[in-house]
Amino acid sequence: MAKQVMDVRAGAGMTVSQSNEHLRVASNGAYVSRLSNNFDPTRERLNFEIKNGEVTPVDKATSIPRRIETILWQRGIKDPNKELIKKGKDPNRRTVANFILGGSREQMHRLAFGNQVVDLEHGANNSAIKRMPEIENWAKDMYRFMSAQFGEKNIAAFVVHLDETNPHIHCTVLPITKDEKLSWKKVMVGEVDSKFEYQKRMMKLHDEISKINANYGLERGDAIAETGAKHRTTEQYHQELRKELKEQNKRLFDTKIVLDDAIEKNEETIKEQKQTIDSLNKEIKHASARVKGLSTMIEHLETYKEDLEKEIAKLKADRDSGKISAEEAARKMDAITKNLEDVKAQILDKESKLSVAQAKLDSLNAQTSKTETRYQEVKKKLQTALPEYNKNAMQEMEAFGYNLAAFDAMKRMEKYNEMTANMSPDERRILDKYNSVLLDDSIFEQMAENATEITTVATALFLGYLDKATAIAESHGGGGGPGTGWGKKDDEDELAFKRRCMLMAMHMMRPQNKVKRKR
Incomplete structure (x- = not known):
């Protein structure tokens, strides 16, 4: 069965260029040409909006930023980003939730175009294609669902695109509380502001929207399993880890993308x-x-x-x-x-x-x-x-991580030697049998199991890309971010900061609810 899609991104308002893309507004020939690479101009006429629960043509005359300003002005709500701009600061308050709603391509095409065959080749003429009522019914149901969840008066735009490869909805929601204030935390997360609570709320939203999507041949996606190690022996698990680690390191060092000059050029641009x-x-x-x-x-x-x-x-x-x-x-x-x-x-x-x-x-x-x-x-x-391709920083951080692992293993071996110095041969054999406890949860063990991921997270932390570091850690079963105020301290040299980045990366890569292994 086809799968549903629901994605949400936070935004500090909405730019005119984002609005132009959503509404298909082009002010010059170059912009029209660029947009036409992303969508089919012969199907643009099929796009529509949902307003007050009804299907309407796309309103190109009123930009989405203007719609947002009007909503806030009519309700006497202040936009915190405007105050930051007045003070000469970059707007960074999350005042917009940008939802994308859709599903698997084949099913979305059936909803939008029925049995009609759409030519997806660039430059194809699909002017004869007609919009099916099923896609309108689905969009209206999605609109009712989003209105029930976040309030109809808080939906600034609800645009349905049928001119791209996969039909979908762009829903712009203002996170406004019952007491008429903008608050991403209270509306999208909850009283406890944490990534865990946000994930729980998003999972619940996926579950609830799937009940409606089921009527249109779309089902809830399966949960992603963490590893599946419980179905393998410990030796098999570590063999697969070592194999994967070698492959990942080979891909990393064989990467031929050199971005130093490009990065400098982009920064200047x-x-x-x-x-x-x-x-x-x-x-x-x-x-x-x-x-x-x-x-x-x-x-x-x-x-x-x-x-x-x-x-x-x-x-x-x-x-x-x-x-x-x-x-x-x-x-x-x-x-x-x-x-x-x-x-x-x-x-x-x-x-x-x-x-x-x-x-x-x-x-x-x-x-x-x-x-x-x-x-x-x-x-x-x-x-x-x-954070993804800074190869030199990545290699340097990885070498530093391995040095830390070697130093830690050496210290633990010294501890082991001290313990066995005064033991009898029989006692030593017994301890040797269980000496793995000395390595449990050590830097050495962590680097052996997650070297590439840990060094990637550490590199992102070192370069200042905290969201990227958190996303990588969470995608591999880790929990939490580096916390507020992360960065190089004034009295901290580069080596000490790298060490702190590596230790924080290992902390972030640990599972949230890790159960200590018994050997």
Whole structure:
């Protein structure tokens, strides 16, 4: 049976470029070309949104960031990231939950297109493909489920993409509490802010959504087993570990990706893009002020023009009624008419300047969006590449780990020799039989079993990629992260920091509920 998909990522708000991709908004030819590599333009018409529980066309006029701002403004909720930006700091508060809902490709295609055959080759023409009602029913059920879980008024966008390889939903949820405050912790995690509680809540969410997906041929995915070592002998287990370790080390050292130059280039690109964005934001600020100033001046001139026209009408009425002579009326009317023509000329001049200023502002906004997209792409690429492929740091950390393991084994052997020095031969034979207890849970044992994983986590910690380190540890059965405030201390040399990274990596790689082995 086909499997369901539910993924959620935290976000510090949503950028214009993310919104443009969700809503398929393109402001220039280059952006259209880039997007067309990710989706089929001939199927874009099949995309839709769910609003108030009903199917509607995708609303491209209102960006998702603007929708979020409107929701928060109407409900009097402050965005903490805006306060950080005002203080010149990077926004880092988790104010958006980005859900992706879907399932196995074949079943999702059956829901979306029925028996129609979709050509997935790039550039194919699928303009004849029609959207099936089943996908709409599924999307509406998903919308009702998310509304029940997080509140319908907290859903900023619910967009269904049928123009990509696998149909899916992008659901943007604002984590707003019952007392109208943004709080990722209270809404997405619970009162106890821990990864364990978050995982429990997400597992429960998977279970509950599977009850609805079962009606559409999608089932809950199977849990991933930790190792399966209980079905093997200890010797078989260690043989497989040693084999896997050799293979992993071979892959590591045979990797030919050298990123030092690329990393330096990406860092320089990020710096340049950030400077460009800052410069463009300043220009946008000035351009916006000029547009506003010109608009205000035009409004004042239009009001003045209306007043002059009223004066002319009054003069004509006074002349016709005989209140003033025709000569006096003509004299005053000439002066007012001259003033009126001057005002009309000023209005035309200001409107012309306003048109130029507005065009410049639109150009700056488009340029900023393009630069912001490039900045986020390079930044993401650098963040994911550094901890995974920094080969030199990885090799150095691995060598240091093996040195620690050798030193630890030596100390334990010294302890063993001290214990056996005054024993009889029989006592020594008995102790030799059980000498493995000296190595239980030691650095030597840990490095033998998890060398590659431990050194990978230690390298990520050394380079400052704490989320990456935590994710690797958790994916291999470990528990917890390095805690808050992790990093190199001011009075700590590099060697001491590496040692601390290695010890922390081994701590993170230990299972949360490890049961001590009995030998």
